[in-house]
Amino acid sequence: MKRFIHLGLAATALVALPxxxxxxxxxxxxxxxxxxxxxxxxxxxxxxFLVFFMAAGFAMLEGGxxxxxxxxxxxxxxxxxxxxxxxxxxLIGFNLMYxxxxxxxxxxVGPFFSQTVLDPVGVAAADAALDxxxxxxxxxxxxxxxxxxxxIVSGALAERIKLWPFLIFVIVLTGVMYPIxxxxxxxxxxxxxxxxxxxxxxxxxxSVGGWAALAGAIVLGPRLGKYGKDGKVTPMPGxxxxxxxxxxxxxxxxxxxxxxxxxxxxxTVGDVSDVSRIFANTNMAAxxxxxxxxxxxxxxxxxxxxxxxxxxxxxxxxxxxxxPLAPTLFGALWIGAIGGVIVVLTVPMLDKLKxxxxxxxxxxxxxxxxxxxxxxxxxxxxxxxxxxxxxxIAYGVFTFVGALVVWFILKAxxxxxxxxxxxxxxxxxxxxxxxxxxxxSKG
Amino acid sequence: xxxxxxxxxxxxxxxxxxxLTGIGVRGMMVTEIKGFxxxxxxxxxxxxxxxxxxxxxxxxLEIAVAAAMVDQVVETIANTARTGKIxxxxxxxxxxxxxxxxxxGETNDDAx
Numbered sequence: 001m002k003r004f005i006h007l008g009l010a011a012t013a014l015v016a017l018p019x020x021x022x023x024x025x026x027x028x029x030x031x032x033x034x035x036x037x038x039x040x041x042x043x044x045x046x047x048x049f050l051v052f053f054m055a056a057g058f059a060m061l062e063g064g065x066x067x068x069x070x071x072x073x074x075x076x077x078x079x080x081x082x083x084x085x086x087x088x089x090x091l092i093g094f095n096l097m098y099x100x101x102x103x104x105x106x107x108x109v110g111p112f113f114s115q116t117v118l119d120p121v122g123v124a125a126a127d128a129a130l131d132x133x134x135x136x137x138x139x140x141x142x143x144x145x146x147x148x149x150x151x152i153v154s155g156a157l158a159e160r161i162k163l164w165p166f167l168i169f170v171i172v173l174t175g176v177m178y179p180i181x182x183x184x185x186x187x188x189x190x191x192x193x194x195x196x197x198x199x200x201x202x203x204x205x206x207s208v209g210g211w212a213a214l215a216g217a218i219v220l221g222p223r224l225g226k227y228g229k230d231g232k233v234t235p236m237p238g239x240x241x242x243x244x245x246x247x248x249x250x251x252x253x254x255x256x257x258x259x260x261x262x263x264x265x266x267x268t269v270g271d272v273s274d275v276s277r278i279f280a281n282t283n284m285a286a287x288x289x290x291x292x293x294x295x296x297x298x299x300x301x302x303x304x305x306x307x308x309x310x311x312x313x314x315x316x317x318x319x320x321x322x323x324p325l326a327p328t329l330f331g332a333l334w335i336g337a338i339g340g341v342i343v344v345l346t347v348p349m350l351d352k353l354k355x356x357x358x359x360x361x362x363x364x365x366x367x368x369x370x371x372x373x374x375x376x377x378x379x380x381x382x383x384x385x386x387x388x389x390x391x392x393i394a395y396g397v398f399t400f401v402g403a404l405v406v407w408f409i410l411k412a413x414x415x416x417x418x419x420x421x422x423x424x425x426x427x428x429x430x431x432x433x434x435x436x437x438x439x440x441s442k443g
Numbered sequence: 444x445x446x447x448x449x450x451x452x453x454x455x456x457x458x459x460x461x462x463l464t465g466i467g468v469r470g471m472m473v474t475e476i477k478g479f480x481x482x483x484x485x486x487x488x489x490x491x492x493x494x495x496x497x498x499x500x501x502x503x504l505e506i507a508v509a510a511a512m513v514d515q516v517v518e519t520i521a522n523t524a525r526t527g528k529i530x531x532x533x534x535x536x537x538x539x540x541x542x543x544x545x546x547x548g549e550t551n552d553d554a555x
Contacts, residue, residue: 235489301488308490348491360490 029125036267037130043275044137047261050254051144055082057250058151062158063436064244065307065359067236069426070159071436077154077163081170085147088175090116093146094139097179098187107190110183132264141261145205146174146182148258152209155359157216159236160223160423163431165416172406173212181208181398185391196391197383200262202322202372203392208399210366213357215403220416222356224423233351236358241306248310252286255317259324278324282317285324285336289316289368292340300344308344311360315339315368322372326379335375339368444539444551445513449504450478450532451524456502462523463506466515469555472505482530501532507539509552 059078066074092112095102099110119128119135128134150170157166184191185204198204225234238244259282265271293312297305316336320327327335346363355362373392376383410416417423422430429435451459456473463471477498484497508516517534525531544554 233492233494235492235494237489301491303488305488305490344491351490351492 034125034128034130036265037125037128037133039266039272040133040264041137043261043263043266044133044141047257048137048141048144050257051141051148051261052254054144054148054251054254054258055151057247057252057254058148058155060243060247060250061310062151062155062247062359064240064242064247065155065238066158067426068239068437068440069428069435071239071428072432072434073163073427074154074158075436076432077158077166078151080163080167081150081154081174082147084167084170085150085174086143088171089143089146089179090139092175093179094142096176097142097182099183103189107188107193108184109180110187145201145258146178149178149205149209149212150174152206152361152365153213153216156213156357156361157220158358159427160418161216161220161416162414162418165410165414168410169212169216169403169406173403177212177399177402177406178205178208181395184394191391191394194390195382195384195387197376197380197388198322198373198391199324199376200259200321202318202369203395206318206321206365207369207373207392208395210362210364210369211396211399212403213361214355214366215400216407217355217357217362219404219407219411222354223358224420226356227351227354231352233348238307244307244310248313251314252283252317255282255286255321259321263325274325280329281324281327281332282320284329284332285316285320285339286313287316288333288336289313289319289340289343292316292337293344296341296344307360308347311343311347311364312340314364315343318365318368319372319375321369323376323380323383328379331379335372335378338371338375342367342371444542444555445508445510446537446539447504447506447508447513447516447520447534448537449506449520449524449534450476450480450501451504451520452526452530452532453500453502455524455526459504459520459523462519463516466519467512468506468508468516470506474503474505476501476503480530480533499530507542507555509555 055078059075062074062078063071092114094116095114096110096112102111102114103109104111116139117135118139123134132138150173153169153173154166182204183189185196185198186192223236226236227233256279260275260278263271263275263278266275290309290313293309293315294304296312297303297308316339319335319339319342320332324332343360343363346367347357347360350357350362357363370392373388374385376388377385407416418427418431449459453475460471477500479498482499484495484499486493486495488494504520506516513536517536520534541551542554543550
């Protein structure tokens with residue numbers, strides 16, 4: 001399902017005042033007229049809360065998978081990135097991503113510096129976008145998606161990147177890069193015209209985060225001591241697997257809002273039923289991804305690896321995100337299961353390439369995101385493999401090259417990596433002067 | 444007086460404590476330690492990468508006993524802590540030149 005094109009606020013604002021005088025004389029609108037608006041607005045608010053909570057999920061997952069000496073820094077990055085993303089999406093992002101009639105370059109680039117304006121206080125039914133939802137709910141719902149993209153980057157680059165260059169990258173990513181590429185599909189741009197299909201963002205959100213993370217991990221380099229000269233990989237086990245598990249469950253919960261809310265309508269029996277269908281499929285894919293990783297690590301390594309099982313659940317979720325509506329429950333199961341396989345096989349592959357991804361963000365969000373976008377063709381008759389691949393490549397080239405350029409500029413301008421001593425001592429004490437667990441002895 | 448230092452597998456601590464109090468040992472010091480012996484650690488896998496655990500967690504016991512009790516205590520520790528598998532630990536015995544109970548000022552065997 002394609003997203004509705006966001007209608008610029010200008011139109012609403014212009015007609016608001018002249019119509020005020022007539023509002024009193026008209027009969028009160030019935031449920032048929034305003035019901036869908038109210039229900040869809042409610043859907044956006046509730047789904048938005050759930051997706052917002054994914055920020056907590058990412059924070060806990062990352063906090064659990066980094067070493068205890070870097071936990072305070074990881075939490076600082078997480079709340080910082082969410083908050084910067086929220087501001088940037090108001091300042092530039094939202095209208096850049098949903099240009100309506102305001103394209104600068106039709107189908108490719110929307111308007112810069114067009115801030116989001118909410119509906120007026122107590123907007124009358126006649127002045128509301130009755131065929132859709134309130135601006136506030138739409139804006140909020142879209143905003144929490146961009147924050148998810150930025151969270152993906154923070155996990156991959158953990159334990160060695162400086163705080164401020166990272167946050168500057170987040171500002172560029174959430175204010176400019178993600179909205180431009182997002183407008184191609186969800187803003188009604190050229191990819192949407194071409195027939196590309198990405199229901200809730202396997203590509204638009206997840207692989208974009210993954211590409212940006214991959215570019216960052218390459219420019220930044222691996223953590224000290226991660227890869228020996230003989231090619232040996234030194235694992236750096238996370239500080240708290242209970243937190244990592246909590247984070248995964250929070251993300252799983254948030255995903256119901258992520259995918260369910262992307263139905264973008266709840267005003268009819270068909271729509272509300274579709275939302276529930278999406279919930280069921282989303283859950284199935286996550287479970288299948290987790291079980292697959294559990295069994296696969298047991299078979300391959302003789303012991304199950306919890307961190308892989310957590311990644312497997314998330315990969316299942318990412319895999320179903322491009323088409324959570326059309327598949328049967330069995331379809332969701334096998335699509336999610338393949339996501340789990342992808343994670344278990346590609347985490348060691350990245351290590352072979354000496355690309356250090358602390359939390360497995362690239363396998364989960366990029367590789368499973370690509371798989372999910374391809375998998376759309378199995379259950380959605382409107383999608384074609386060629387167009388899906390074109391979309392995957394377009395997002396990959398734009399985001400990966402764009403991110404590389406930004407990372408290199410940041411590296412040249414201010415340096416993106418902490419010095420050796422700070423990295424070994426931990427970023428918490430050296431960069432922040434504050435430990436996450438000051439009362440614990442060093443393990 | 445002798446000082447017995449024993450390293451044992453952590454899960455055997457309760458059994459050893461029980462057996463030693465059973466034969467009249469009235470005190471011991473317990474420390475959680477890491478180390479390696481002929482077992483030389485082992486390997487684990489984290490996220491698909493194998494790594495060596497060079498230092499294995501053990502429990503260190505330090506027990507001061509009268510010379511007459513040494514053989515019995517060593518034997519009891521060995522019999523209780525033994526699983527027959529690699530990594531059961533070691534027991535060292537050394538001379539102890541002096542001891543004092545802080546509260547009363549009693550010394551040597553009276554202090555044990």
